[in-house]
Amino acid sequence: MxxxxxxxxxxPARILDDIGGAFAMGAxxxxxWHSVKGFRNAPPGFRNGAFYAADAVKARAxxxxxxFATWGALFASFDCxxxxxxxxxxx
Numbered sequence: 075m076x077x078x079x080x081x082x083x084x085x086p087a088r089i090l091d092d093i094g095g096a097f098a099m100g101a102x103x104x105x106x107w108h109s110v111k112g113f114r115n116a117p118p119g120f121r122n123g124a125f126y127a128a129d130a131v132k133a134r135a136x137x138x139x140x141x142f143a144t145w146g147a148l149f150a151s152f153d154c155x156x157x158x159x160x161x162x163x164x165x
Contacts, residue, residue, distance in 0.1 A: 085154035085157065085158070086154075088150055088153075088154060089147065089150040089151055089154060091150075092146045092147070092149065092150035093143050093146050093147045093150070094143075095146065096142040096143050096145060096146025096147075096149075097139045097140065097142060097143035097146070098139070099142055100138045100139035100140070100141060100142025100143065101135050101136065101138065101139030103138070103142075104131075104134060104135040104137070104138025104139055104142075105135040107138070108127075108130040108131050108133075108134040108135055108138070109127040109128070109130060109131050110127070111130060112126040112127040112128070112129060112130025112131065113126060113127040115130075
């Protein structure tokens, strides 16, 4: 019911928080995606599938997480920029 409470940190800290959250989401999602992809592209046999899945996760999940972090940084930066612009128009 209060005035300016949005439930989030102020803008400079919000950007870093969104970058971290987006990286974690991309790394976990990329880990799941690339493990399935590595398992399916492996030669026959469970041992080969497990090895290829782990190798694919080590190689590609951090890249996917970094891509999500870049997107999160841009989104949060523009969100803060527009919030600052709305605040500047009020006064």
